[in-house]
Amino acid sequence: DQQVKQNSPSLSVQEGRISILNCDYTNSMFDYFLWYKKYPAEGPTFLISISSIKDKNEDGRFTVFLNKSAKHLSLHIVPSQPGDSAVYFCAASAQGGSEKLVFGKGTKLTVNP
Amino acid sequence: DAGITQSPRHKVTETGTPVTLRCHQTENHRYMYWYRQDPGHGLRLIHYSYGVKDTDKGEVSDGYSVSRSKTEDFLLTLESATSSQTSVYFCATGQGLSEAFFGQGTRLTVV
Numbered sequence: 001d002q003q004v005k006q007n008s009p010s011l012s013v014q015e016g017r018i019s020i021l022n023c024d025y026t027n028s029m030f031d032y033f034l035w036y037k038k039y040p041a042e043g044p045t046f047l048i049s050i051s052s053i054k055d056k057n058e059d060g061r062f063t064v065f066l067n068k069s070a071k072h073l074s075l076h077i078v079p080s081q082p083g084d085s086a087v088y089f090c091a092a093s094a095q096g097g098s099e100k101l102v103f104g105k106g107t108k109l110t111v112n113p
Numbered sequence: 114d115a116g117i118t119q120s121p122r123h124k125v126t127e128t129g130t131p132v133t134l135r136c137h138q139t140e141n142h143r144y145m146y147w148y149r150q151d152p153g154h155g156l157r158l159i160h161y162s163y164g165v166k167d168t169d170k171g172e173v174s175d176g177y178s179v180s181r182s183k184t185e186d187f188l189l190t191l192e193s194a195t196s197s198q199t200s201v202y203f204c205a206t207g208q209g210l211s212e213a214f215f216g217q218g219t220r221l222t223v224v
Binding site for chain 2: 006009032034036041042043044046089091093098099100101104105106
C-alpha cells in the first residue's frame with residue numbers, strides 16, 4: 001500500500017520551460033515533505049522541503065507547493081536546465097519530522113536542450 | 114555531504130552465498146539506514162539503526178540482517194543471497210528520522 005505516490009514515471013520538458021513534478025500522499029499524519037534528486041550512479045541528494053504549516057517554499061529555481069486538503073504536493077523548476085535531468089523522489093514524514101521517511105517511486109525528468 | 118562511504122561499490126556474488134555490505138560515516142549521525150532501489154519500486158527501507166546495537170526492521174527486511182557495533186559503521190548482511198536481491202543498495206545517515214544523507218550506493222548482482 002503506497003502512502004506516497006508519484007504517478008508519472010517520467011517527464012520531458014524543453015530547456016527554459018517550467019517542470020512540474022507531482023506527488024500525492026494518503027497518510028493524513030504526514031506533515032513534513034521533502035524532495036530528493038538523484039543522478040545516475042550517485043546517491044540521492046536533498047533538494048528542498050516543506051512543513052505542513054506552510055503551503056509554499058522557495059529556493060532559487062525550485063519551489064515546492066503543498067495542498068493539504070488534496071494531500072498533494074508539487075515541485076516546480078523554473079527555468080528548467082539540462083543539468084536538472086535526474087530522478088526526483090518525493091518523501092514524507094509524520095510527527096513533525098520525527099518519523100521515518102516514506103519515499104515515492106520517483107519521476108525521471110529529462111530536460112531537452 | 115555527510116561523509117558516507119559504502120563498500121564495496123560493486124559486487125557480483127553467487128546464489129546462496131552470504132554477502133556483507135559496509136557503510137561508514139564520519140558525521141557522528143545517530144541514525145543510519147539501508148535502502149534498496151529497484152526499477153518501479155523507488156527507495157525501500159530495509160533496516161535502520163537509531164544507535165549502537167539498536168536496530169529495527171524496515172518494509173523489506175526479509176533475508177537481510179544488520180549490525181551496528183560502532184556509531185560510524187552499519188553493516189548489511191544478506192544471509193543467503195538470492196537473485197531477487199540483485200539491486201542497488203544505499204546507505205543513509207541523519208541526526209533525525211526525517212533527515213537522510215545518502216552514500217553513493219553499492220550495485221549488487223546475484224548470479
